[in-house]
Amino acid sequence: MKKYNFNAGPSMLPREVIENTAKQCLDFNGSGLSLMEISHRAKDFQPVLDEAVALIKELLHIPEGYSVIFLGGGASLEFCMIPYNFLINKAAYLNTGTWAKKAMKEAKLFGEVVEVASSADANYSFIPKGWTCPSDVDYLHITTNNTIYGTEIRKELDVNVPMIADMSSDIFSRPVDVSKYDCIYAGAQKNLAMAGVTLVIIKDEKMGKAPRQIPTMLDYRTHVEKGSMFNTPPVVPIYSALETLRWIKGNGGLEEMEKRANERADALYAEIDRNKLFHGTVAEEDRSVMNICFVMNDEYAELEKPFFEYATSKGMVGIKGHRSVGGFRASCYNAQTMEGVNALIKCMQEFEAQH
Amino acid sequence: MKKYNFNAGPSMLPREVIENTAKQCLDFNGSGLSLMEISHRAKDFQPVLDEAVALIKELLHIPEGYSVIFLGGGASLEFCMIPYNFLINKAAYLNTGTWAKKAMKEAKLFGEVVEVASSADANYSFIPKGWTCPSDVDYLHITTNNTIYGTEIRKELDVNVPMIADMSSDIFSRPVDVSKYDCIYAGAQKNLAMAGVTLVIIKDEKMGKAPRQIPTMLDYRTHVEKGSMFNTPPVVPIYSALETLRWIKGNGGLEEMEKRANERADALYAEIDRNKLFHGTVAEEDRSVMNICFVMNDEYAELEKPFFEYATSKGMVGIKGHRSVGGFRASCYNAQTMEGVNALIKCMQEFEAQH
Missing domain, CATH: 3.90.1150.10 (Aspartate Aminotransferase, domain 1)
Incomplete structure (x- = not known):
């Protein structure tokens, strides 16, 4: 019987992404080695990373001045990396569900946090509207799609501060005006790849402003400067992302x-x-x-x-x-x-x- | 022509690990879904995690009172998680190479660090000997195998303080007396799995003693309490670890x-x-x-x-x-x-x- 996969994540991937990735796991580019056992420094892997980054920039029309990196650890790790890197004095968070709340919790370890609005009292069954955002915040954090509650912000919000968005569960499902964001991040396991890699898009000029010492691996500059190769990246998950990006482009x-x-x-x-x-x-x-x-x-x-x-x-x-x-x-x-x-x-x- | 893979990491995996993982990527346990697209909450995945943890405990003869978890991010992320979680006042580090030095660098953000010995002046061509470790440190950190320089500590050191070891590149290559360690961690991409997952073995009673607020994802308690399922774990890398662990057991x-x-x-x-x-x-x-x-x-x-x-x-x-x-x-x-x-x-x- 044919199965229809409605999993919330990790979730359905295009069959050709699955088959091509499995094939490369047996023999990567005809090298006689598995994708699972090639060095990330092998000359065949850099093109994988480069093509994936190029396709992300192309598909999302990312303007100049942004970097695209792949990290391990999941979007949940970004919840603390965002304030570590970007919270100088005060940050605003729009509370639209479990993940937004978790992101906000981590920010409170690093500075003042303003919850601009919340639909918690209605079990997050709508996206709050009619709120204002203080103009003196370093950023407004939003969760564009709320996987658990089934709400989504599908149009860029009209606010006067830079935004940072967790787009884990709707990235690549629509065009996005990246210029409105200082940072966009997404765990891969919905629209991008197998679980095990996180995509981060960062406005370069906003890095390095936070008044604190950042552990090396939590500092976005580390990964931007080394092109996602500061340490061993998750090779196979990144490869599956490349296959998905090719599929998205090939499908319009x-x-x-x-x-x-x-x-x-x-x-x-x-x-x-x-x-x-x-x-x-x-x-x-x-x-x-x-x-x-x-x-x-x-x-x-x-x-x-x-x-x-x-x-x-x-x-x-x-x-x-x-x-x-x-x-x-x-x-x-x-x-x-x-x-x-x-x-x-x-x-x-x-x-x-x-x- | 047959290839012989001497890569330093990611590195050679047993062929049956590769083939079984690729097969599950096409159809996981006959479910009609790919391993790449199953939910980590699916009833078929928990047994994967459970068996992997049980095999690690069995193979390493891990005593009672230790937890075994899988994390994303690589061993480099552990370099800051170790002091975040375990450095109370002072820690000792044995400087045997690039990775030991990187681990030490992160610890300095969190407290006093004593370098007990170093072979840096000899380009790390030997393991320093004849040094003593202050008895008042919270832990002594060692790197058991130095991938870059080709040195290794293959016998448990005789010291009077608890040890924490980066065993990324020699774990599962010999029996280890785990009781001598408060924590052992290892990036998977040498002896355990494809890149994208990190193994951490932690002495439970040593968690939660550090005098600082720890971001949720960097707190080992988070992952121990949730059995590596606080957030989406790297499903396919963990599966490949299970296959390798089965292979190790099956091979003696x-x-x-x-x-x-x-x-x-x-x-x-x-x-x-x-x-x-x-x-x-x-x-x-x-x-x-x-x-x-x-x-x-x-x-x-x-x-x-x-x-x-x-x-x-x-x-x-x-x-x-x-x-x-x-x-x-x-x-x-x-x-x-x-x-x-x-x-x-x-x-x-x-x-x-x-x-």
């Missing part, structure tokens, strides 16, 4: 990724809104096109487990909602197909017909 | 790994000592069995490049010495075979006969 770039994301999300949200068993959990204008959260209507609450089992029996994988929201979450990252979405919609319709 | 464990390492090293050092073209760079009693460094004798200095080209033409990969030492370095980690070592010895003998 970020405009096409956005179009496909909207098509998938429109179809699934339309079914959620139509189907008498389910409803969405998020304010309509803030619905994520990456993580689509829905729950049973109250009168059908006892059908939650049976629907999960029915969908699972039809090949749906990873649709259980996060415990903070309950119900269901269908993650539809770049590699997700309309075929997958339609298979889920069919489950929902068949299950509705049975009840 | 650490006693057998040590025996094989000694056999390989004895054969290669014997040839280096015998061959009129070459000599070793390291004091005999401190020779590493993992990284075997040798250079041309002065009168044959002009043959360095020709020998490199000759060996390369015969399938040797990665034998160029680090720029800090020059000449050649044959890294012979666990996966290296006598066949590989004999192929290199044959090159050395053939080249000697030609000149």
Whole structure:
């Protein structure tokens, strides 16, 4: 039976990314060695890194004056690296969910933190609006997509301070005006690669201003100066990122990724809104096109487990909602197909017909 | 032509580790999903982590009261995490090379650091001896194998303070008395796995004593409490570690790994000592069995490049010495075979006969 992967992360990757990476693991570029055992200093690896960086700059139209690096440790490590490197006096954070809150917690170790707004009281079911950001902050930190709650900021915010964004779960799903950001970071395991590498895009002139000694590995300058090769980078995860970036470019770039994301999300949200068993959990204008959260209507609450089992029996994988929201979450990252979405919609319709 | 991989790291892995990992990348446990796209919360991944941890405990005979975790970021990140977590007042460091020095540099950001001894003046060609360690330090940090210089501490040191060891390049190559250490850490990309994961073994009672606030991701307690699942772990690198650990156990464990390492090293050092073209760079009693460094004798200095080209033409990969030492370095980690070592010895003998 065909499986449809709706995992929230690590998550579905294009099949050709998987197959090409597995192939290189057996024999890298016909060298007779595995990608798993080549030196990162081997002459064949530098082109991997260079092409990946070039494709990121091309796809995101990154302006001059920014560096692109790959790090290990996950986006969670960036939560402390951001204030370590960029918090001089005061930083603003928009609290849109678990990950935003975790990022904010780390910043408090380094300076004054202003929470400009929060939707915590509504279980993060919407993106706060109508707030203002103090003009004297070093940066405003946002989480563009909230994987757990299924909300998303899909248009650049109009603020008068530089932004820093955790784009872990929606990067490469739409064009972004990078010039509005001092830093963008993203754990790879949604739209970019297997887990084990983190992408960071940094405005060069903003590095080295923070009034503190930074441990070498936590200082972005270390990695920028050495082109992500200060220490051994995660070779295989970076290679899988390159394959994904090639796939994105070959499939029409970020405009096409956005179009496909909207098509998938429109179809699934339309079914959620139509189907008498389910409803969405998020304010309509803030619905994520990456993580689509829905729950049973109250009168059908006892059908939650049976629907999960029915969908699972039809090949749906990873649709259980996060415990903070309950119900269901269908993650539809770049590699997700309309075929997958339609298979889920069919489950929902068949299950509705049975009840 | 068959290639023999002498890379210093990332480095040779057993072929079955490579093939099994590549196979799981195509279809994980027959699930229809790739290892690259499964959730770390999937029920099939927890057993991977559990088995890997259990094998590490078994192979190293780790006593009660220690935790085993996997982290991202590389051993270089541990250089600052060690003092962040364990340096209360004063720490001692044994300076045996580039990596030891880098570890020491980070510690100086957190407290008083005593360099108990150094062989820097001799280009780190031996392990300092006859030094004493102050009894009032929180720990003594050592680097058991010095990848760049080819020296190794292969017996537990006899000191009266707890030790912390960077075992990145010789872990699992011999039995270790873990009880002598408060912490052992190792980047995976030599004897354990593809690059992208770091192994840390920690004495539980030593955590949480340092008088400072530690960013969440840099606090070992975070990862111990969550069983390496505080954030998304590097799934595929961890899987490749599991495969290697199974291979080590299936091949006789650490006693057998040590025996094989000694056999390989004895054969290669014997040839280096015998061959009129070459000599070793390291004091005999401190020779590493993992990284075997040798250079041309002065009168044959002009043959360095020709020998490199000759060996390369015969399938040797990665034998160029680090720029800090020059000449050649044959890294012979666990996966290296006598066949590989004999192929290199044959090159050395053939080249000697030609000149």
